[in-house]
Amino acid sequence: MKNKIKLNLGLFIIFLLIVSLVSAFGVTTSYWLPDKPLILYPGETREVSLVLQNMVGDKDLTLKAQITEGSEVAELVNPDTEYFVPFGSKDISVIVRVYIPEDVDLEEEYNVAVTFKEIIEQKGQMLEMSGSVGANIPVLIKSYSESTGKSPAMKNPSLLYALAIVIVLAAVIVFVTFKKKKSKNK
Amino acid sequence: MDFLKRGGVILVFSFIFLGLLIIPSASAGFFDFITGMLASDTTSLNISIGNTEPTIDYVSAAPNNSITESGSAVLSFLFNVTDADGVANINRSSAIGSFNKSTEATRTNSTCLNVSEVGNTITFNCSISVWYWDANGNWTINATVKDNFGASVQNVTREMELLLTTGMVMAPTALTWATLAPTSTDSLANENITINNTANKDITDGNVKVTSVNLRGEETETDYLLAANFTVNNTNTCGGTAMVNNSAQGVSGSTITAGNNTAGSGQERLYFCLEEVTAGILQQAYSTVDIQEWTVGVS
Numbered sequence: 001m002k003n004k005i006k007l008n009l010g011l012f013i014i015f016l017l018i019v020s021l022v023s024a025f026g027v028t029t030s031y032w033l034p035d036k037p038l039i040l041y042p043g044e045t046r047e048v049s050l051v052l053q054n055m056v057g058d059k060d061l062t063l064k065a066q067i068t069e070g071s072e073v074a075e076l077v078n079p080d081t082e083y084f085v086p087f088g089s090k091d092i093s094v095i096v097r098v099y100i101p102e103d104v105d106l107e108e109e110y111n112v113a114v115t116f117k118e119i120i121e122q123k124g125q126m127l128e129m130s131g132s133v134g135a136n137i138p139v140l141i142k143s144y145s146e147s148t149g150k151s152p153a154m155k156n157p158s159l160l161y162a163l164a165i166v167i168v169l170a171a172v173i174v175f176v177t178f179k180k181k182k183s184k185n186k
Numbered sequence: 187m188d189f190l191k192r193g194g195v196i197l198v199f200s201f202i203f204l205g206l207l208i209i210p211s212a213s214a215g216f217f218d219f220i221t222g223m224l225a226s227d228t229t230s231l232n233i234s235i236g237n238t239e240p241t242i243d244y245v246s247a248a249p250n251n252s253i254t255e256s257g258s259a260v261l262s263f264l265f266n267v268t269d270a271d272g273v274a275n276i277n278r279s280s281a282i283g284s285f286n287k288s289t290e291a292t293r294t295n296s297t298c299l300n301v302s303e304v305g306n307t308i309t310f311n312c313s314i315s316v317w318y319w320d321a322n323g324n325w326t327i328n329a330t331v332k333d334n335f336g337a338s339v340q341n342v343t344r345e346m347e348l349l350l351t352t353g354m355v356m357a358p359t360a361l362t363w364a365t366l367a368p369t370s371t372d373s374l375a376n377e378n379i380t381i382n383n384t385a386n387k388d389i390t391d392g393n394v395k396v397t398s399v400n401l402r403g404e405e406t407e408t409d410y411l412l413a414a415n416f417t418v419n420n421t422n423t424c425g426g427t428a429m430v431n432n433s434a435q436g437v438s439g440s441t442i443t444a445g446n447n448t449a450g451s452g453q454e455r456l457y458f459c460l461e462e463v464t465a466g467i468l469q470q471a472y473s474t475v476d477i478q479e480w481t482v483g484v485s
Contacts, residue, residue, distance in 0.1 A: 024384070027351065030250065031350075032322060053255055053353070055256065056355055113485065123360075124475050126363075127361040127479075128360050129379065129480050130480075130481050131354060132484075134352060134483060134485025135350075
């Protein structure tokens with residue numbers, strides 16, 4: 001009977017199914033492929049929102065957020081990565097900051113994947129399960145004008161204004177100096 | 187002579203003008219009075235009484251919207267109907283609003299509510315339910331109304347964007363196995379896990395993932411039943427996707443297209459199998475107690 005040693009692997013649990021619903025939650029993203037990637041330009045930083053909902057069942061949930069892909073260009077803005085999602089809510093916002101290096105190639109693509117895992121209280125069962133859902137933010141790199149519809153010169157309007165003021169001032173100074181010289185010569 | 191010529195021309199044009207006045211829309215023949223053959227005749231006349239069609243000159247913006255997992259979300263918009271003949275000429279019960287998208291079922295409300303009247307304009311409010319499996323993307327907003335003469339007008343200039351939501355419900359929460367011997371192989375769990383796709387994202391192959399961990403001995407905690415000994419399949423057999431300790435593994439062949447769960451769509455079952463018992467481990471209970479639980483995820 002040596003080979004018949006019971007491992008209790010299945011014995012210790014005859015928890016017949018507790019058919020309670022778990023992981024009844026969802027996450028909404030505003031970006032998807034192929035129609036609607038997040039278009040950024042090199043050097044740009046943008047904060048985008050994922051929205052959690054908990055509309056099924058009857059219990060409040062706590063979800064742990066983690067960036068599982070694209071962490072080289074994205075981070076969760078809130079340092080506390082656990083989100084309380086009360087039952088009946090569909091407006092819990094999770095802000096993701098996406099930052100693109102200056103030296104990145106145009107047309108480069110990234111995928112930022114954020115996973116939300118339910119934090120459960122263990123009940124001492126043999127093989128317990130929790131659920132997770134994930135959302136993607138596909139990122140496409142375009143030139144500044146392509147990503148915003150504005151010309152590169154308009155990237156920083158205040159700089160443009162400053163430049164214009166400097167030019168006008170220089171012109172005034174040149175004009176005044178010229179006038180003075182002219183009157184001296186007379 | 188010139189005078190006479192000019193007079194002749196004027197006369198000819200006068201006759202033509204008169205003729206045009208007499209002939210017009212009546213179907214009776216112009217020369218009937220010459221023949222005198224008919225004492226009476228039937229004449230049909232088209233008489234138009236002026237009716238101005240109403241116009242829909244405003245449809246409100248529809249902000250970005252999301253579905254409600256496993257249910258319906260009510261989305262509303264306003265539209266203004268103006269009728270130059272007065273609001274009394276607008277058929278209030280004919281106001282219909284709908285969301286249209288190719289390949290998707292049209293969502294309609296045929297009883298949009300009259301919420302205000304100002305001058306010749308009525309504002310209608312349309313609330314339309316969209317379901318959790320309705321596809322993300324742009325939907326055309328269609329506002330339609332008739333006047334009391336049946337003249338119909340519609341406006342399809344606005345769009346509503348439905349965002350992309352990933353969601354699921356799974357049951358049960360735990361798995362069990364029958365009694366196992368060290369030599370046991372191909373042991374399926376007593377339960378399978380059912381996953382319902384409760385949102386509008388199609389879960390494609392490789393995106394139903396299971397993260398497993400080694401099961402720890404409850405008495406001798408240095409012994410583990412390895413995660414690598416388990417497989418997960420979307421059919422009721424062993425030999426599925428092999429698990430890797432503490433790593434999310436996409437279950438090969440498992441897809442969950444968004445659909446009406448009640449109608450049997452948008453569902454998937456996962457079957458867990460212990461392919462073989464880890465060699466050399468002690469007889470005791472192994473579990474996830476006080477260590478990390480397994481995770482079933484969709485993305």
